[in-house]
Amino acid sequence: MTEHTFSTPTTAPAAGAPDAALFRPAPGAAPMWRMVTAQAAMELRVMLRHGEQFLLTMVIPVLLLVGFTLTEVLDVGEGSRVDALTPGVLALAVMSTSFTGLAIGTGFERRYGVLKRLGATPLSRFGLLAAKTLAVLGVQAIQMAVLCAVALGLGWSPSAGLPGTAAALALVLLATAAFASLALLMAGTLRAEATLAGANLVYVLMLGLGGVLFPTSSFPESLERAVSVLPITALASGLRSVLADGSVPGVGAFAVLAVWTAVGALLASRLFRWE
Template sequence: MSTGTYTPRPGAAPLGRMIAAQAAFETKMLLRNGEQLLLTVVIPSLLLVLFSGVDIIDTGDGKAVDFLAPGVLALAVMSTAFTGQAIATGFERRYGVLKRLGASPIPRRALMCAKTLSVLAVELLQIALLTAIALGLGWSPQGGAAGVASVLALLALGTAAFSGLGLLMAGTLRAEATLAAANLVFLLLLVGGGVVVPLDRFPDGVAALLQLLPITALSDGLRDVLQDGASLPWRELAVLTAWSVLGLGAAARFFRWE
């Protein structure tokens, strides 16, 4: 072969490079969406500041921010992993984006991995911002170094559970139905998921049922560690594990790409 000539080498990029490139693209798209930023960043921040500074809801003994901060962190995970992902994926499916990506060299498992990584990247930004706001409002998290592992496990399982449910909704409903249903579920779980309203404000039977919801398990688990200093909230971890298995399994089984 003479100098200055090249032999084409057609083929897909390595799997890791494809996942990294798609994850970076998905993250940029999430951060550029003003409606998603309102849902994932602005609303949780406003709730944290408002209910910590104004005595609207009786959050029990101690500072209101100590009760609210873990719940708002759980809300941030749900807003990104469930509501935001369901809406974005639903409209990608409607406009044929997923169908075209399916024809590209990137495997479906790599696409799902990239979407999960983009969700985790946005969640890290959310958690950092909300933690800074909560600390500025006087939050005193408990648990110490031993609680960090429990918090990470709760956040990871919560992300998996909400991602599975969000993808299940986006892959089985029309985009408009997904938009309406995801926002409705967000509002209902905000009120009844133990995020800003303590579960003991509900009747005993209702509270027992609400404890089985993933948002309640995540907010209560984070509260057990960060407010009460518990080492490992087994019940909440078990509930989130069950939702993760059911949600991801159902999404893998019933998700329609077009």
Template sequence: MTEHTTGTAARAVTETPTLAIDPGMFTPAPGAAPMWRMVAAQTGMELRVMLRHGEQFLLTMVIPVLLLVGFSLTGVLDVGEGPRVDALTPGILALAVMSTSFTGLAIGTGFERRYGVLKRLGATPLSRFGLLAAKTLAVLGVQAVQIALLGTVALFLGWSPTLSPLSLLIALTLILLGTAAFSSLALLMAGTLRAEATLAGANLVYVLMLGLGGVLFPTSNFPGPMEQAVSVLPITALTSGLRDLLTHGAVPGAGVFLVLLVWAVGAGLAASRLFRWE
């Protein structure tokens, strides 16, 4: 009985079919993910961090809305002829672009660098270009929310912009150029200065550009030499371009695009060369 059982078990084991295993199934295949996938993952993380940060939310959403509502409903500032909200909205949109792509980005990146976050990212396959691209894309995502919010508030206040397919396309081009210029400046500052210096410098620039960049009133109110000096600032070019388009229905001059392009290319090249992970 025992011999019969043992023989049956042996035959069952012998007759059991073997599975065909691909020799390459368990072969390691190390390597980085495609660049677009790394940039997309980093963009998602940057976007979540920016939207959760209370101070950046105040800077990017609350302050522009308060400025738009407050100065549209009161006559504290001389904003020129026509409805106040029509004169103020383009400047506030430009300020929102700067607050996200320059002030918020510079401060956030500066402290990421200080706390070693960028150092750890530098040890990953994510390149310097990938990090800069991810941060810029996250900024564009926040700006889309800003523009939708400010546009809705302005419409409730009686804003009547001059819109056409061409003007929308030109406005989008201006915003993209302005974002590239401000983001490059922010990363240049955050990648070369200490976090405390970046914090102080970014806030100082924000306040100065709010007063000198034509955000709340046209720079034509300034004396001649001063008007020419501030005309080369990116915030002034963006504000005047958006005001020409949305308020006066006129296509901005080539100088506006040239100023933004020069700042974007110059600061971008400097940031790509001088940016330090730690």
């Protein structure tokens, strides 16, 4: 009887053969920065494809800028009309994206269960807030480019130097954080219909009372003091100081926006509900 022996081949895997480790399961959540980046990219695509938000964030600010520059229906004071109107319209564009559009969109996502499904993922409340804020910043970059191009075509001549430009960017970033946190607070605590009505009401009120189309110095003294603590007023007056007057805004505008940012972010992180 012949005895057979078997031995394990010692030949190395052929070149180019797939490594078994590549197909080994690796359960676990992705790093937070990767989750936030992916969510922000998705939020940005949704915002750019939404027709109503495009009307709110792009069309209305452009129409206001062009309409009130070419007509004298509104008294904007002495000097160039486009120079007086552009800072306030830029502030309105920031609010329309980071507050009104974000609040309405998030409110209906919450109503239709989108946020509930996101809540079942490893994405935290902070991650969701950060992703939505990054998406808003992306839309605002497009807004600023479009509005500045239109304003320059109308004869706008900004007076900002390098320090003023840095101050304006800081104001926009602070205002975006403040408006986004307030939008998520509203959308995360109220019903979608209440959020829709409240966000549109705030938009209309701030258009008239927030120093958007004309400085609040034309208001009665008591009303001027009352609206000076609003984030839209701080942003509009700060941008007007930089772009129209050529001066760096005072500490007050930054302080107002910083307080609104801190309070809004704290309340949103604690009170925001996924459903």
